[in-house]
Amino acid sequence: MSLQIIKQGLQVLDIEANAILALKDRLDESFVQAVQTIKECRGKLIITGMGKSGQIARKMASTFSSTGTPSVFVHPAESAHGDLGIIVDGDVIIALSYGGESPELAPILSFAVRKNIPVIAITGNANSTLAKAAKAILNISVSTEACPLNLAPTASSTASLAMGDALAMAVLNEKGFSPEEFAEFHPGGSLGYRLLTRVKDVMHTGEALPLVQLETPLREVLSIMTHKNVRGASGVLDLNGDLVGVITDGDIRRRLEKSPDPLTGAAKDLMTKHPRTIDANELAEKALFLMEQFRIQMVFVFDKLSDYPQKPVGILHIQDLLSTKIR
Numbered sequence: 001m002s003l004q005i006i007k008q009g010l011q012v013l014d015i016e017a018n019a020i021l022a023l024k025d026r027l028d029e030s031f032v033q034a035v036q037t038i039k040e041c042r043g044k045l046i047i048t049g050m051g052k053s054g055q056i057a058r059k060m061a062s063t064f065s066s067t068g069t070p071s072v073f074v075h076p077a078e079s080a081h082g083d084l085g086i087i088v089d090g091d092v093i094i095a096l097s098y099g100g101e102s103p104e105l106a107p108i109l110s111f112a113v114r115k116n117i118p119v120i121a122i123t124g125n126a127n128s129t130l131a132k133a134a135k136a137i138l139n140i141s142v143s144t145e146a147c148p149l150n151l152a153p154t155a156s157s158t159a160s161l162a163m164g165d166a167l168a169m170a171v172l173n174e175k176g177f178s179p180e181e182f183a184e185f186h187p188g189g190s191l192g193y194r195l196l197t198r199v200k201d202v203m204h205t206g207e208a209l210p211l212v213q214l215e216t217p218l219r220e221v222l223s224i225m226t227h228k229n230v231r232g233a234s235g236v237l238d239l240n241g242d243l244v245g246v247i248t249d250g251d252i253r254r255r256l257e258k259s260p261d262p263l264t265g266a267a268k269d270l271m272t273k274h275p276r277t278i279d280a281n282e283l284a285e286k287a288l289f290l291m292e293q294f295r296i297q298m299v300f301v302f303d304k305l306s307d308y309p310q311k312p313v314g315i316l317h318i319q320d321l322l323s324t325k326i327r
Helices: 002-026 029-039 051-066 103-115 155-175 179-185 190-196 218-227 249-258 284-294 318-322
Strands: 045-049 071-073 092-096 119-123 136-139 211-213 233-237 243-248 277-279 298-302 312-317
Touching: 002 155, 029 119, 029 136, 029 155, 045 051, 045 103, 051 071, 051 092, 051 155, 092 103, 092 155, 119 155, 211 218, 218 233, 218 249, 233 312, 243 249, 243 298, 277 284, 284 298, 284 318, 312 318
Parallel strands: 045 071, 045 092, 092 119, 119 136, 211 233, 277 298
Antiparallel strands: 233 243, 298 312
């Protein structure tokens, strides 16, 4: 019994996989025309369909909107009761109907003809009413449905979904849609955090900055390193306020081990010159990569666009980055 169930499941997957693969030979000039029409759209995409086609249309609208092409789903049955008002000059319509004869699409198609609004058809019937009204026809016909009765839309709806994704990704590529733009539309996801979170968004500033002068006594340096919000490090400034070195708790430990009087001297005697730094406008993810690459716990932050590009404006600890969602 279980083998029969698995066999049926495998058969469905094979049929639907073959339905998608069959689409490869149909990406012709009509597909190119559809992509160009959407790319040149001055308004928004209106995507419509009934039943299972309508559910695919909703997903397509969401995909296009999230990848740089404003799109809305319009229910064809509602369109004749006022929803046609959402369609305006400059829009493009994508209509899905496997048979191409859904009567509910008639009001939208008639409206498109009257207003000279281009229609892209995704259909399995190239001779249908929908196809004849379209500027570009994307053929998603299948030899058989995955349904054992060959009735329920299964392979055909899968083919529609795949064709919609192919169309959306081709448009994305033609528009040069960037990861940063994608992140703008997905600020709540991990990609959004990675591509939108800058060093300046998570760094410590102002009174939290542990900074000392070249001549600051080591006892005072140790006190500052202990009492600031970011503990375990201190930046060393010259007379111009530029960062010239850094002292870490590792430097202190090594001095305690080697010197009979470890707290004598000044900051300049213990500091490490040329510390690692990062610009405030860099991605936080880059800061994390820098810290991991050089095995350091913190970096001082500059604002290279300011009048004082060598003056520290913040400090960033690795724990600040690990507490975000950039990784």
